Amino acid sequence: MSRFFCFSARSCNTAARAASYIAGMKKKPIIVVLGTGGTIAGHGASAAHVAAYTCSVLAIDEIMAAMPHAASRADLRMEQLLQIGSENFRNEHLLMIGKRVSAALEDVEVDGVVLTQGTDTIEETAYFLHLTIKSEKPVVVVGSMRPPSAMSSDAALNLYAAVCAAAHPSSRGKGVLVVANDEIHTARDVSKASSFKLEAFHSPYGPLGYIVEGLPRYYRTVARDHTLSAEWSVDQIESLPRVDIIHAYGELDESVVEAIASQARGIVYAGTGNGSIARRIAAVLAQAAQRGVQVARASRTGSGVVIRNGAQPDDERGWLVVDDQSPYKARVLLMLALLGGIGDRAALQACFYRY
Numbered sequence: 391m392s393r394f395f396c397f398s399a400r401s402c403n404t405a406a407r408a409a410s411y412i413a414g415m416k417k418k419p420i421i422v423v424l425g426t427g428g429t430i431a432g433h434g435a436s437a438a439h440v441a442a443y444t445c446s447v448l449a450i451d452e453i454m455a456a457m458p459h460a461a462s463r464a465d466l467r468m469e470q471l472l473q474i475g476s477e478n479f480r481n482e483h484l485l486m487i488g489k490r491v492s493a494a495l496e497d498v499e500v501d502g503v504v505l506t507q508g509t510d511t512i513e514e515t516a517y518f519l520h521l522t523i524k525s526e527k528p529v530v531v532v533g534s535m536r537p538p539s540a541m542s543s544d545a546a547l548n549l550y551a552a553v554c555a556a557a558h559p560s561s562r563g564k565g566v567l568v569v570a571n572d573e574i575h576t577a578r579d580v581s582k583a584s585s586f587k588l589e590a591f592h593s594p595y596g597p598l599g600y601i602v603e604g605l606p607r608y609y610r611t612v613a614r615d616h617t618l619s620a621e622w623s624v625d626q627i628e629s630l631p632r633v634d635i636i637h638a639y640g641e642l643d644e645s646v647v648e649a650i651a652s653q654a655r656g657i658v659y660a661g662t663g664n665g666s667i668a669r670r671i672a673a674v675l676a677q678a679a680q681r682g683v684q685v686a687r688a689s690r691t692g693s694g695v696v697i698r699n700g701a702q703p704d705d706e707r708g709w710l711v712v713d714d715q716s717p718y719k720a721r722v723l724l725m726l727a728l729l730g731g732i733g734d735r736a737a738l739q740a741c742f743y744r745y
């Protein structure tokens with residue numbers, strides 16, 4: 391009889407699993423975890439400080455070390471990219487993060503990337519990556535609303551869930567994902583909709599799925615183009631054109647709009663209701679469009695579509711309209727769309743319906 395006799399089904403399974411790991415037959419996925427700061431890297435004076443604390447102080451390996459469960463799901467390679475609140479992210483940061491994510495995914499050994507960042511601008515970073523990363527491998531952006539030091543912090547569970555999502559083959563090809571509060575959102579739709587609640591992330595058509603007991607369950611896919619089918623690659627972008635957002639309100643002064651329009655290559659106008667523009671502002675924006683500034687009407691309401699040539703004569707004034715993109719998503723999209731030049735308005739308009 392063999393000396394490697396199995397005493398029970400359980401020990402036999404364990405031995406077989408160990409042997410298969412050793413033989414390289416069953417490997418844990420390799421996930422690169424990039425840290426950039428935010429609340430998930432924050433620390434408060436006491437556990438009672440759930441909303442007042444210092445952001446961006448813990449290094450990514452410290453955060454991961456406090457959460458051994460993630461290492462049971464994947465081999466983690468940690469890297470500190472930045473240590474700043476995401477309100478400081480400028481275009482140069484988006485490009486730097488995107489190029490690093492892209493390089494990480496090019497490594498054939500790597501199965502996915504988790505990017506930790508502050509939640510304030512997660513919706514912009516994630517959407518930028520969603521449109522410019524050329525890979526099917528999962529990229530999950532994650533943050534937390536409470537620092538790891540707080541009572542009932544969501545930091546550990548969100549990060550664990552993000553690693554689980556990135557490590558699972560069912561997350562491939564779905565574009566960039568944002569994981570928070572047990573939910574998996576598409577970068578296209580998600581926005582931060584609360585300044586302090588754990589339930590801060592919202593997608594107008596609902597999340598793509600949930601993380602349940604460490605496993606993703608998907609219920610829908612993304613209808614619009616992204617990653618491999620999108621026309622941009624972050625590796626080929628060195629800078630982004632200036633696109634500003636102008637938020638509508640009753641006393642918005644024409645001179646402010648004129649000052650911005652004289653500097654920008656694109657403007658997203660977060661208009662009232664269905665992207666409405668007051669008559670006196672419309673005159674300034676029509677002139678800007680004549681000079682070649684691309685003006686896209688969006689809505690400040692937080693959801694819904696903007697109707698082209700509805701209440702506003704977009705063709706006549708040379709304006710674009712968003713489909714349903716928020717002003718912040720529209721800004722990211724218009725910056726990318728303008729990389730190809732500003733000449734072809736119809737092509738720019740088509741981007742809002744394609745992505």
Ligand code: DGL
Pocket residue numbers: 427428429430445474475476477507508509510511533534535536
């Ligand atoms: N300063 C904010 C940021 O980095 C902290 C908010 C958060 O991470 O939840 O976006």
